[in-house]
Amino acid sequence: MFVVGNGGPLPAALRYTADVFPLKHLSRAMLDALGPDGGGVAWTHLGVLAVWTLAGLVVAARSRAAGHHGHQRSTT
Structure with a gap:
């Protein structure tokens, strides 16, 4: 979601x-x-990105496993 405003502060929520x-x-x-x-590495922000990456990998692996479970190709 992108929010465009007049430059004022955004609502807290x-x-x-x-x-x-x-x-x-x-x-x-x-x-x-x-x-x-030249502030260097932002470890906190990179940590949040790492958590999102891991969560995405878990979801992808689970959906891939669920997609292959019980769906075997017919050889006839």
């Missing part, structure tokens, strides 16, 4: 929702690493 999803953390990690300050 929207800020908390944005904190959960990985897009904010990806952009912050990139800004920290590539910004003019």
